[in-house]
Amino acid sequence: MLNGEKKIVKPLRWGMVGGGRLSQVGYKHRTGALRDHTAFQLVAGAFDIDPERGRDFGVNIGVDADRCYPDYKTMFAEEALREDGVEVVSIATPNGTHYEICKAALEAGLHVICEKPLFFTSQEGEEIKTLAEEQGKIVGVTYGFSGNQMLLQMRAMIEQGKIGDIRVVELQYTHGFNSNDKSDKTSDAQKWRVDPKVAGPSFVLGDLSTHTYYMSQLIMPHMKIKKLLCDRQSFIGTRAPLEDNAFVLMQYENGAVGRLWTSSINAGCMDGHRIRIVGSKASLEWWDSKGGELKFEVQGEPAQTLIRAMPYLDESCNADERLGALHVEGLSEAWANIYLKFAIAIDAKKRNDKETLKHLVYPDIDAGIEGIRWIENCVRSADNGSVWVEFQNKKALLV
Template identity: 65%
Template sequence: MLNGEKSLQKPLRWGMIGGGRTGQVGYKHRTGALRDHTAYRLVCGAFDIDYERGMDFGLNLGVARERLYPDYKTLIAEEAKREDGVEVVTIATPNFTHYEITKACLEAGLHVICEKPLFFTIAECEEIAALADRKGLIVGVTYGFTGHPLVHQMAAMVKKGMLGEIRIVDLQYTHGFNAGDDSNASEAQRWRTNAQTSGPTFVLGDIGTHIHYLSEIVLPHLRITKLLCDRQSFIKTRAPLEDNAYVLSHYDNGAVGRLWVSSVNAGSMASQRYRFVGSKASVEWTDTQPNELIYEIQGQPPQILHHGMPYLEEESLRYERMGALHTEGLGDSWANIYLWIAQAIDAKNRDDEAFLKTHHYPGIEAGTEGVRWLEHCVRSADNGGVWVPYS
């Protein structure tokens, strides 16, 4: 169980690029990084493309005025002059900037934590992975939902054969917050529906990569062999970007998968749902009830497993924070993600490759796989919703 004690000798000096007052994700990053006050210390930022607004925001966060910068290039240059300069930066900016900012930070010797989807192409991912390797640096990716303890309970149950052979993977991440047009959309929403700033996808990249990655955590032994993607732009001004999509998958063990992702599921607050069906039993989990896992063994009454209880697997209990009598939520999940990345950075700084070989965190490989999945989805959809081999 996690209780906030330090796992690093001293907190990492941390900065943010983006994630300011008008962003949708900045607070989630700060909640995750600063939850325990032992892994990170926020020392600088270039929070906003509007410098005055970013300055005002940063001051309200308690960052020193002289360490609030108008852009990421100035942040890198000025922090490099300081003995106490920043060590790791979070990139919480629109998708089209991820590659250039990540590259610049790595070249300056900084570890990076980046929003997803990581980049636009596999080629960019491979280039950045090689650069990070040469520099001896970590690139973390914020798949923020996989820090929930019961996600790792599902993974442990699959690994130990409690479900039998996996047959069906049923995934859903939907909401209705974009069911109307974009005439009154916020700044943070407008760039997501613009192909120049969002990239080749909208909901597939914005929320679909979350559920794809979570399925990889639960089913690390399975590989997709082919997929079919059918995507729609119900709000026509968003075309060619989709606001709804279906993805069918075949896996190398014979299992099949179905994924529905949508931001036009009008009235829905259901968010995410995961169901993994095996030959013996099934498990089902949703982020709207993150403290309960439904376990259904064929021929027996359904069981509800509750987080933090001693009957759970150690893989789940080690990431527990609140205890069984108290609810855990998204902030706890983000805190776990940020802690895992901090531990990876600390190990890399100490050249502890043995630790890194067994340590779980969403890194450059996870980000690359997300981009690979998106490329295959786009290829399938743009060719009329056909099956494409997955490689």
């Protein structure tokens, strides 16, 4: 159980790029990083494309005015001159800016925590991975839902053979908040998400399904996709060529099959984020709306509901539990869990603690690159007439 005691010697000096007053994700980053005040200390930021608004915001959340910078380049340069300068930076900006900011941060000697999807291409991902290795730095990706500890319970039960051989994977992340085009015109945060120059080659595949795809990989680390077929639609025509709805069929190397539905036009749906894994003996199902519960259904036996923080759960699951049974946890705690693991990873990297890094489960640079490959393969299938395609690995995609 986590209770706020320090996991590293002293908090990391942390800065943010983006995540200001108008950001949809900035508060999630700060809630996650600062929940364990022993892990991160927010000391600087370039919070907004509008320097004055960014400075005003930074001061209002407790950052010294002289460390609220007009842009990330100024922040990196000025902080490098300070003995107490930032050690790690979070990037909470639109997709199209991630690569250049991440590269600049690594070249400035900083560890990086970045929003998803990381970059536009897996080649960019491989370049950043090489740079991070050369610099001896960590790059983490904020797949925030993945910090829900019941996903680790699913992982443990599958590893222990509790559900048998995996046969079917059912993934869904849908909502209805973009079922019309109003937000495309009125919300700055939505406008860029449907602009290919800023968002990249996809909308909901990158914005939503990369979360769910990574979570499935966390749960089933040995399950690799062999082929997939993606059919994507732009029900709001002005969003084309970016999709607001997509279906993906998958064939795994072990013979299992899967399907994923991702959508922002599922009208009336408030939370359609679900994962169901069907095995030869039993099934597991998790739903974000009831993130502290896990359905365990053994064929021929009464269905069970496993509850967060109970002693019958696996040690790996309960190690990330924070509030105790009967007290509801949610997305804030999930973000706090991954940010704490980012801190542990950064600390281990600084100490060259390879053993800790080897066993730490968190969304790292490889997870980010895999998310990009997921998008690339889905787009390739859809744009070639929604055909089955071999799931290309990094070597194939770089040719």
